[in-house]
Amino acid sequence: RDKHMPLLKARMGDACKSYTIDKGLAGGAPGAKPTYVGMCHVFCDSVEAFQGAFGPHAKEILGDVRNYTDIAPVMQISEVVVG
Secondary structure (H helix, E strand, O other), X not given: OOOHHHHHHHHHHHXXXXXXXXXXXXXXXXXXXXXXXXXXXXXXXXXXXXXXXXXXXXXXXXHHHHHOOOOOOOOOOOOOOOO
C-alpha cells in the first residue's frame, strides 16, 4: 500500500490513471478463507497503454513483490464493463 503501488504508479506515469488495493477477508461460505489475500487493480485507457508503460519496468515492479510476500503474483487484464 505504501511502497509497491506508489512505485508502480511512478514507473507507469500517466498511463496508470488510478489503482485500488483489496484485502481478502473471507470466502463465500461462513468461515471460509478468501481466495486471494490481496489484489490490486490498475486502471489504464487500454491494454496497449498498460503494456507500453508496465513492460519497460516489469522486472523492477515484479521484483519488488518479493519484498512483501512469497506468493507468486497472478496477473489478468480485464475490461471494466460497469463502473
